Amino acid sequence: MDELQTFKVKAPGRIFLFGEHSDYLSLEVISAALNLSIYFSVKERKDDHITLNYRDLNQKDSFKITDEVTYQEKRDYFRSSFNVLKKKNILLTKGADIEIYGDIPIAGGLSGSSAFSVASIIALTKLAKYDISKHDIAQYAFEAEVLEFKESGGKMDHLASTFGKIIHVDFAKQLKLTKLPAELDGIVIGDSLEKKQDTVGDIKLIRSTVESGYNRLSKFIDDFSHRKTDYSTIEKFIHNLDEPERSWTLATIKNRDLTRTALKLLSKSKPDPEIIGELLNDEHVILRDGLHRSTNKIEKMISAAKSAGAIGGKINGSGKGGTMLAYAPGNEKQVAKAIKEVGGKPYIITISDGASLII
Incomplete structure (x- = not known):
């Protein structure tokens, strides 16, 4: 047996x-x-x-x-x-x-x-x-x-x-x-304790809206490809789309280019923390202003984290609640304390297998 x-x-x-x-x-x-x-x-x-x-x-x-x-x-x-x-x-x-x-x-x-x-x-x-x-x-x-x-x-x-x-x-x-070989430490997660209402519905709406934006752009741009057409070309024709299709599609293309920039940096084992911080801030702006995924509490937590020494921060996941990330190498404890003081629940984390x- x-x-x-x-x-x-x-x-x-x-x-x-x-x-x-x-x-x-x-x-x-x-x-x-x-x-x-x-x-x-x-x-x-x-x-x-x-x-x-x-x-x-x-x-x-x-x-x-x-x-x-x-x-x-x-x-x-x-x-x-x-x-x-x-x-x-x-x-x-x-x-x-x-x-x-x-x-x-x-x-x-x-x-x-x-x-x-x-x-x-x-x-x-x-x-x-x-x-x-x-x-x-x-x-x-x-x-x-x-x-x-x-x-x-x-x-x-x-x-x-x-x-x-x-x-x-x-x-x-x-x-x-x-x-990727990059080694990153100094990440602090802050749980806003705001429960997201409809993650699946949000993703479905973003996906259908942006895919519709791709289709509309293909009518104005010859050989349009959401993977290859450069941002400057898309920007010239984006006015042909209605909101929120316009801002969500443009945010997606900005995100595409930012991720490719970050890939070059994270392909090094010791990337420059200041540049990583700047790119994380740029990512958050895309999510907050382009896709409207942030909340007042998340903004308060990111602001508190930066005041306490974080050099970058962004909302996590589908957004509209949930958690944020602060990048604070060397200042993790101070940043965790600051997040807690504005009503978040902090986690000082490490990158895992x-x-x-x-x-």
Whole structure:
């Protein structure tokens, strides 16, 4: 008789340093994995029952691996991970007791849901004794979180959690992932404690609006390409678009060019902190003024962080609440204190390895 498996899974959250809102628009993103993670503690059972104990939420779930597994809520990501794998004929022969906990702020723009989906895929494939590649972990987690619920997000969150460290991903027709050598310390995350209302709806609206902008521009610019046409050419014709199509499309192109500038800098192991700070500030201006993603509280937190010694700052994730990032090498504690004083919850973080199985 096979010995029952016992193991843990760890999957980190992430920040987008540059290229926020660009993965689902077929552009480029630079992300960093954080030492804030989701953890699964897994004990295989002799029978066919899966039990889930969400320790931080004080919630439980259970189902039989032989059942038709239905969704109990709109974003039921463990069950969707199970179903995605089942469709691929990756099957469990025994159940498991799984305790789930973590320290990623909920709905904070740090991709806790994507880390959860990544951890689910790793745990379930381990239980199924299926050897899976990192790219497939990210792909199946993306399918479980986004495609299974017909949502509009991109795959960057899942790649960031799976691969870890700082990575650049170009979402061209053929996805290209590059691990970057840059070493960044001094990052402080501030949770505004403002809960975002409709992340999925926001992403869907931005995506449809910007893609409509691309289509309109192609009527005025010969051989228009959102990946290749230069900003100065687009700027000449952008007046033909109505709002918010005009400002959102222009912001997306600015973001494209800023991310490419940042890529050159982060391709060095010791990038100039002052320039990194300036670029993060530029990224925030695009998100705040171009895509209207910030809030008064986030602005107050960024301002307080800069007054305390941060040299750069931006909002994280889809925006309209959630968290911000302050870049403050050497001044982390002072910046964390300043964020707390204006009502935020600070986390001094380090850049982490990707998702892992702990036997």
